[in-house]
Amino acid sequence: MKPTRIAQLVDVLKKRIPNINACSDAAAHADAVITAISTDSRTVKPADCFFAIEGDNFDGHDFLDRAVEKGARCVITQKRFQSQKAAVLRVDDTIKALGDLARWYRRQLPAKVIAITGSAGKTTTRQIAFGALKECFKCHQSPKSFNNNIGLPLTILAAEPEHEFLIVELGSNAAGEISYLTRIAQPDIALITNIYPAHLAGFGCIENIVREKASISEGLAPEAVLLINGDFEELVAHCRDLGVPYATFGKSPGCDIIGSDFVSRGMSGQISVEGKTIDVPIAGSASLENTLAAWAVCKHAGLSVDDFARAVKTFEAGDMRLEISKVGPLTVIDDCYNANPASMKNAVDCLMQIARVQPGRTVFICGQMAELGKKSRQHHARLGRLIASAGVEVLLAAGPFARTTANAAQEKADADFEFFVFDDTESLCNNLVDIIRRGDIILIKGSRSARLEKATEKLQKLVIL
Structure with missing residues (x-):
C-alpha cells in the first residue's frame, strides 16, 4: 500500500478525527503514516492499520490490544476502544469502511484493473493471466480466492503504485454482491468466464445467475472493455439487452476471440488461438477453456500471442485445483x-x-x-x-x-x-x-x-x- 497519513484516512472515510483520548498529542496520530492494511491480528506489522471485523468464528474486536502491541498505528472499530499507542477510528460498519477505503485507493492507482467473475474457473483464469502478464509487466493479483467484500478490498489495498496491472476476482453467493464489488474495483478489463448452476441457494435459478454476473458491467471504468463467454447464449442475450458494449470469446464461430482445436489428454492439453498452438500443462478440459479466457484478457492488456504461449507452457495448477x-x-x-x-x-x-x-x-x-x-x-x-x-x-x-x-x-x-x-x-x-x-x-x-x-x-x- 502507498504510505497514507491517518488524517487522510479519516477524510476518506468521512469520519471525525479518531478517538485518541489517552494520547497527549492528537496531531502526532493524525500525521502518522500507515503502510498496510490488516484484518488478522496474527499478521499485523508495525505501521499497519488494523480493521476489526466481526466474523462467524472470530471477532477482530477481541484482538485490538494484540494488534496495537504488534505495532498497528491505527485501528478501525465498531466498538469502543482506547489506546495511547494508536489512533482509533470508530465507524458503524468496519467491512463497509474497508470497502470505502479500497474504492478510494483504487482511484489513486495508475494500474489497470482486470476483474474476473463467473460460475467457475475464476481462479485458474486469473492465475493463468497473471502468470503471462507478469513476464512483461509489473502485476499484483488476489492472494488465493480473495473475491468477497473483505478479500477484494484487501487485494486492492495491497497493490503498490509501481504495479501496471491489478488482477482480481469477484465472487458472489447472492444477488447484489457483484454490483457492490465492481464499484470498488472499477475494472478496466472485466471478464465473465461462464454461467453454470452454482450457489442456487442464493440465486434460485440460472437467469438470476446471468443477471448477477453481468452486473460486473455496472462498475466499469471509462473506456473499459467487457469480455463475455460467447458460448453461453443467455449471457450474450442479457448483455445485448443491457446495451453495454462487449466483446466475446469462445469456441463459437461468431465470437470475437475464437479458440479451436481443443485437445485434452488428462494431465495436459492444447488449444489454438490466432493460428498459434498453446500447450496447456494442467489437467482437465475446463482448463483449456480457462486458458482461452485468460488469452482474451491478455490480448486486451497488450500481450502478444507468442509471449502468452511461452508463459502458459510453464504454468502450474494451484493447490486443490485438479x-x-x-x-x-x-x-x-x-x-x-x-x-x-x-x-x-x-x-x-x-x-x-x-x-x-x-x-x-x-x-x-x-x-x-x-x-x-x-x-x-x-x-x-x-x-x-x-x-x-x-x-x-x-x-x-x-x-x-x-x-x-x-x-x-x-x-x-x-x-x-x-x-x-x-x-x-x-x-x-x-x-x-x-x-x-x-x-x-x-x-x-x-x-x-x-x-x-x-x-x-x-x-x-x-x-x-
Whole structure:
C-alpha cells in the first residue's frame, strides 16, 4: 500500500478525527503514516492499520490490544476502544469502511484493473493471466480466492503504485454482491468466464445467475472493455439487452476471440488461438477453456500471442485445483477446493482421461456440492448418473446427499460398479485403508464444507501393499 497519513484516512472515510483520548498529542496520530492494511491480528506489522471485523468464528474486536502491541498505528472499530499507542477510528460498519477505503485507493492507482467473475474457473483464469502478464509487466493479483467484500478490498489495498496491472476476482453467493464489488474495483478489463448452476441457494435459478454476473458491467471504468463467454447464449442475450458494449470469446464461430482445436489428454492439453498452438500443462478440459479466457484478457492488456504461449507452457495448477500427484503407488487428483455441477463434470472427465493413458482402477472420493438450494437432490442424482456413464469403477460418497448420488450411479452403472456411502468425511477417511488398492487413480472432489483435504492427508499416510 502507498504510505497514507491517518488524517487522510479519516477524510476518506468521512469520519471525525479518531478517538485518541489517552494520547497527549492528537496531531502526532493524525500525521502518522500507515503502510498496510490488516484484518488478522496474527499478521499485523508495525505501521499497519488494523480493521476489526466481526466474523462467524472470530471477532477482530477481541484482538485490538494484540494488534496495537504488534505495532498497528491505527485501528478501525465498531466498538469502543482506547489506546495511547494508536489512533482509533470508530465507524458503524468496519467491512463497509474497508470497502470505502479500497474504492478510494483504487482511484489513486495508475494500474489497470482486470476483474474476473463467473460460475467457475475464476481462479485458474486469473492465475493463468497473471502468470503471462507478469513476464512483461509489473502485476499484483488476489492472494488465493480473495473475491468477497473483505478479500477484494484487501487485494486492492495491497497493490503498490509501481504495479501496471491489478488482477482480481469477484465472487458472489447472492444477488447484489457483484454490483457492490465492481464499484470498488472499477475494472478496466472485466471478464465473465461462464454461467453454470452454482450457489442456487442464493440465486434460485440460472437467469438470476446471468443477471448477477453481468452486473460486473455496472462498475466499469471509462473506456473499459467487457469480455463475455460467447458460448453461453443467455449471457450474450442479457448483455445485448443491457446495451453495454462487449466483446466475446469462445469456441463459437461468431465470437470475437475464437479458440479451436481443443485437445485434452488428462494431465495436459492444447488449444489454438490466432493460428498459434498453446500447450496447456494442467489437467482437465475446463482448463483449456480457462486458458482461452485468460488469452482474451491478455490480448486486451497488450500481450502478444507468442509471449502468452511461452508463459502458459510453464504454468502450474494451484493447490486443490485438479492438482495431480503420485502418492506412493497411487495417482491422486486433488480437486477438493470447491464443487458445483459443472466443475464435477470436468473433474470426472479428467479422471477418465488419465485412466485412458495409464492403468489403474478409477476411484471417486466424492463430497457434496453445497449451496444448490431446492435443486440439491436433483443435481446430486445427476452427478450419480454422470459417474456411472463415465465408467468410474468405485465411488466413495460422503455427506447429506451421498446416498442420492450413490443410488443414481448404481441404477445406471455396470454390474461390477462398487460404491460406499458414509455419513461424513471422517467416516470415509477411516475406511480408506480397506478400500484403496495399489495403482488406483483417485479423484477427490467436493465443496469446501466437505473438508475433503482430510482424505488427501489420509491417503498420504496409508501403507498400500
